[in-house]
Amino acid sequence: MALFGGWKESGFHxxxxxxxxxxxxxxTYMVVPLLPIFLKVDKGMxxxxxxxxxxxxxLTYQLSSLFGGxxxxxIGRRGVIAVGAWLNGAAIAGFLLFDTxxxxxxxxxLSGLGVGLNTPSTKAAIAAIASEEDNKTTAFSLRGVAANVGIAIAGLLTYFILGGEFSLIFYTATxxxxxxxxxxxxxxxxxxxEEPCETVPVKAYMEIFKNKAFVVFSLVSILIWALYTQLALSLPLRAEDILPDSSVVxxxxTVNAVIVVVLQTSISRWFIEKAHPMNVxxxxVLFIGGGLGSIYFSTNFYWLLASGVIFIIGEMLILPTMDATVSRLGTAKMIGVFFGLTNFVSGVGEGAGKFAGGQLLRLGTSSSIPWLTFALSAVVISGLLVALRFWEPLRFSMGRKNEKPERPTSASFWQWIFGRRSPAK
Incomplete structure (x- = not known):
């Protein structure tokens, strides 16, 4: 495909x-696994x-996603992407510097503002470069692999090189x-x-809300994100309670990210390419709920690791499927707005999920109530998704695109990054 045609033009970009x-x-993942522990131990929260x-x-992720998209x-994407990155870097440094x-x-x-500017603009740029439908899912899979390579390196850098020293970790991340x-x-x-930036009339934005499939899918995805965000809060707090050195979390x-790089292609081939997106x-969601629920039984690092592995299987099914679905339901001239709305929705879910998770975990990580709530919520959300598959507007929208997307292997990612060959034929 022309998209991956060497170190020039669209391939380079x-x-x-x-x-x-x-x-x-x-x-991000130098900070995220340790942030709840850091706030509890060093900041006394x-x-x-x-x-x-x-x-x-x-909260700001929602609003800035709409504005950023x-x-x-x-006006273009590079400046928005850059400013978003710098704002999030400033927020990470602020977590270290401030105490109240x-x-x-x-x-x-501030972090939400930065991520809200950066993420939808990046996804919109990826979708715009991968303009052909056959390219989009491949491009988002490559994005997933790149993200997980970063996550894998983060854990190794944090634990083995920086030694769990919070100041070094936060400043390096900045x-x-x-x-x-x-x-x-x-x-x-x-x-x-290649395309000129265009001013889209307000009336055209209102048409988005007439896209019933996109609107209903977005509403259900709020529940998915509320559940998905629980790992970053609950697992570190459980680790701080049961492990002598919680920084090992x-x-x-890192292990989860390596699993994604190695197994994403197989997961895609066995499930994503063969099943309806709502079934995927x-x-x-069931795997995510199972991973969260199993944390209750953890007594050591290896059990926490096993819970994380169960969770990451669910993540491999969910994340590329959601991005590709939004890309298909959206329209090319407003793809940034569609991803901005999607980030707004994920922000609503994450904010509600973190607040609710914090309230549940006030009962203590040894209480069964938080973990049972997570598991039962997964069953309910899964049932909603299966039912949504048979909803006529979504069936029509998904039926318009009948491509069978390709998924890159981890090997093809590295070969492509270093310009040796194209990952797609």
Missing amino acids: MKVLLIGVLLTHLG TIAEIGLILAMSP WLADR VWLLMSMGL GLYILSGLISLFMLPKGCG SLIW LALG
Whole structure:
């Protein structure tokens, strides 16, 4: 495919985007697994305060996603991507520097603002470069592999090189975000790439809400995100209760990321390419619920690791399926807005999920109630997704695109990144 045709034009720009994805995920996952522990141990926050601080980010994430998606379509993507990266880097440094709950909540808000600008603009740029339908799912799979390479490196860097030292970890993560912003600003094309940036009339935006399939899918995905976000809060807090050295929890994300890089192709071939997207999402939600529920029985690192592996199987089913589905339900000229709305929806789900999870975990990680709630919620959400498959507007929308997407192997990702060959025929 022309998309992956070497280190020039669209192929080069896609590589720049994926390097940015790798760097931002590397920076994020140096911090995310340890942030609840850091807030509890170093900042003296209660579990309820930790849940509240972590819930702040999705609040601005929602609004800035809408603005970022619109702005990316209006003036171009590279500046929006870069500013988003720099704001999130500043927030990570702020978590280290500030001590009061109100300032830490402000850093959560700033982080959400940065991620909301960066993520939908990056996804819109990827979707625009991968303009052909056969390319889109491949491109988003490559994005997933790049993200998980960053996550894998993050755990190794955090635990073995930086030794769990919070100040080094947070400042290094800030530097990675600064670097990512600079790369995006100077190496991505001006404007909207090959196509001119256009002002979309307000009336056209209102048409989005007439897309029943997209609207209902978005509403159900709020529940998916509310459940998905629980791992980042609950597993570190459980680890802090049962492990002598809780910083080792970062290695769980490393192992999970390696699993994604190695197995995403097989998961896609065995399930995603052969099953209806709603069935894939339903199965993924059950795995996520199973992974969260099993944390209750954990007594050591290896059990926590096993719970994380169960969870990551669900993630491999859910994330590429959701991105590809939004790309298909959206329209090309407003793809940034569609991804902005999708990020808004995920922010609603994550914010509600972190707040609810924080309240449930106030009962203690040894109580069965939080973990049972997570597991039963997964069953309910899975049932909704299966029912949604038979809803006529969604059946019609999904039936318009009958491609069988290709999924890159981890080997093809590395060969493609270094320009040896194309991952797609």
